[in-house]
Amino acid sequence: MIHNQTMIDQRPAPSNTLGPMAWLRANLFSSPLNTLFTLVGLYILYLLVVPTIQWAFINADWIGTTRADCSREGACWVFVNARFTQFIYGLYPRSEIWRANIVFGGFFTLIAWLAIPRLPLKRWVAVFALVGFPVVAYVLLHGGYFDLPRVPTHRWGGLMLTLLLASVGMIGALPIGIVLALGRRSNMPIVKSFCVIFIEFWRGVPLITVLFMASVMLPLFLPSGISVDRLVRALIGLTLFQSAYMAEVIRGGLQAIPKGQEEAAAALGMTYWKRMGLIVLPQALKMMIPGIVNTFISLFKDTTLVMIIGLFDLLGIVQAALSDSNWLGFSLEGYVFAAFVFWIFCFSMSRYSQYLERKLNTGHKR
């Protein structure tokens, strides 16, 4: 018989099992050795972070227009500020920058539209992004039509050129890579050997060699009087190079799909292209998202190599600005800025790919 029983009041868990203190104890100070490591780690972090913050923010100069506005006690962001337009647009004529701005605006709007799930008409936007937008961008940037003054490609540069090279490389490499990957698994000997030779050739040479061949050797083989624009040469070289890598990434995905999937599709009477397009590729591509994004990120960073063929991508234009005799000695600021911009783009790509993986996850993931 139970009577006069009072419940014990709920009490919070002991303070050493939850909250930040508990986390600290569990993760950083769980044993004397770990405590020692934590303290040494914190000290090293302190040695690194404090001078960096001092240099980049506290002692830095932000306002001004010339070298004289730099105290040289810390970073002088005046340099980046004064050259910012050039870092973004390269040597694009100042009066025509609105054209580049429209392209930039369109580019980011399309990407946002395709990336944000709520927005409608995805299919049409995608078609426009892949077919219509490149034409619009070309007409706007290059000019020569509709009374727009021509801006030759040697004046294109900066972040604009980096994004152009990267997006054309990505958009071009993916479909070529898919075709090459399918071709390499094909039973037709000619198609198969062509794809194998193509892939192995392009994977066998460094990108720097491809660009050098395109810029130094190719002009000597062309009949005298005909020259292909060097940007186009770089774009073609970059795209073919990346498509070989992309092909191998996708082939990895294709091989991971159990054979039964394709056989089942064949048993339903599907043609080859239907089997690939509706059954095998969607699974393979989804599985290969980390690999594909990996290739994209490495392509984005590889675009800086066009510097060696005299195109001023973001890093190239920073270096060119460093050789302006009015701004000698600001290389650290310039490189930190370039690194920061590259980090933003690469990190965003990486985050988006993780999001995409989660979204498309159908439970195969371990």
Added chain:
Amino acid sequence: MLNKKHWVLLASAGAITLTGAANAATLEDTIQRGAVQCGVSDGLPGFSAPDGDGNWQGLDVDVCRAVAAAVLGDADAVNYISLNAVERFTALQSGEVDVLSRNTTWTTTRDTTLGLNFAGVNFYDGIGFMVSNDLGISGADELDGAAICIQSGTTTELNVADYFRANDMEFDPIVFDTSEQTVGGFQSGRCDVLTSDTSQLAALRIQLDDPSGAVILPDIISKEPLGPVVRQGDDTWFNIVKWSLFAMLNAEEYGVTSENVDDMTSSENPDIARLLGQDGNYGEGMGLEADWAYNIISQVGNYAESFERNVGMDSPLEIERGANALWNQGGFQYAPPIR
């Protein structure tokens, strides 16, 4: 796939262009195009670098501007194509550029085996030394036993060794990978002397915390004549580039500047009258108008103006005229007369 094809088709439609036969008639092609195709460096302080507004500036750039002024009457009618050291000659041979003005040293091999012609010298460069003021050194012959900061992978290293051996002196080379590190080594006192081409020494000096604490010695221990280059086989174009440079030198010699050139057109001096096309047409032999030199001087300036503006005392580099002074002022710059 469709998109890729689209791109290539579109791009190639705009991109594959006829640059005209690469071996002759450069002048006609240039006039038809309305711009001079000029090969410059990918950024060299004082010689060719884009300024804040994206316009190319520099001593090498001014050569191309002078050619454009002579041929087209407009110094701004230049397409600048930045080239690295490896591809510069190919770009010239293939016709991508018509003038290569990219701090290129005139050597036998380049002049005789590459199908190129050097059209003169716009800067007499050579290896020089920078020392700290505190050392009280005034000449390269006092450098016996010095520790010298050198950038690796350059011919500087070999030339310096040759010089010290020839003069029976000792030195201690301290080699760095990049120019920034070399400056850092000099600054921190790892070495007494920093060596490089004189054109670059000035740019390195600016990067010191206290540029006035270091001095560049007047001695130059090697020959590096830098000049514009054209393709062999088009003598008209060769003459145009050569005489564009000579016109700038002659203008300095006769005291014609971009500011007084309009007054000078009425000068009694026969040399000036011939230079400015007031007495005879000396552009005719090159297929140019009589005012070719007037256009150069009024739009680009004479050699002294170009020098001071880009690398001399009016620029941050503050390079002395030295070997680049006129022949009658103790330098090597000598232009044949316009007659």
